[in-house]
Amino acid sequence: MLIAFNKPFQVLCQFTDSTGDGPARATLAGFGLPAEVYPAGRLDYDSEGLLLLTDDGRLAHRLTDPRHKAPKTYWVQVEGVPAEEQLAALRSGVVLKDGLTLPAQARSIPPPSLWPRHPPVRFRKTVADAWLELQIREGRNRQVRRMTAAVGLPTLRLIRVAIGPHRLGPLAPGQWHDLQTDARHT
CATH class of the missing domain: 3.30.70.580 (Pseudouridine synthase I, catalytic domain, N-terminal subdomain)
Known part of the structure; x- marks a missing residue:
């Protein structure tokens, strides 16, 4: 099953x-x-x-x-608007406290149509946010959150949308x- x-x-x-x-x-x-x-x-x-x-x-x-190395794909709402240098850093691998991550596939995406989250992500008029699609091939503890934070894009909401073909x-x-x-x- x-x-x-x-x-x-x-x-x-x-x-x-x-x-x-x-x-x-x-x-x-x-x-x-x-x-x-x-x-x-x-x-x-x-x-x-x-x-x-x-x-x-x-x-x-x-x-x-x-x-x-089954790829895991995430939609990540981040604080800030990603610059190409930040996406390139994710694609190259990010140095975390437990070492260098494998390179990720990373791209900006339009805000996806999703169910509401309870409680909702805190909205702040003065702080922009954006969505990324990030695919990784390892599974370190809180890895996606740590990777986005390391490049200056703290995660606000994280949704896994695929594991391998599923x-x-x-x-x-x-x-x-x-x-x-x-x-x-x-």
Whole structure:
């Protein structure tokens, strides 16, 4: 089984909140996913979009192992308007605290038509924002956010739209789709 799930903002990529500190956070358990699946990779609590889940350990390994370098594509709303030098830096690889990233594919895109985020991204009249499409082939912790910040474009909103050949498509936040049977669920 291979499931594409549109992970909403502020949902953990696990079925329980194991921290026990403070109020309980939303988890995957609240979305009616089949009991036998588990996430193939992760998506940060404050990121949205495509999360693949499977009951097949070999498939999960193939999707997540850095040696296979499955490209992950993100739409990133950033603070500021990217200059060509900033995009070129992303395309060359960015030096982070844990080393140089692999080169990314990076381009400016028009604002995509998306679902509203709750809570919304804070709007400021005096600070411009823009959207990028960024494709990476590694999966370091908070990598996209760290890369955009390193080139002077802090991330405001981050949505994963593809992992390899698997695309998010028209799924609304919280909806999932069994890619093998073509069944959709809300």
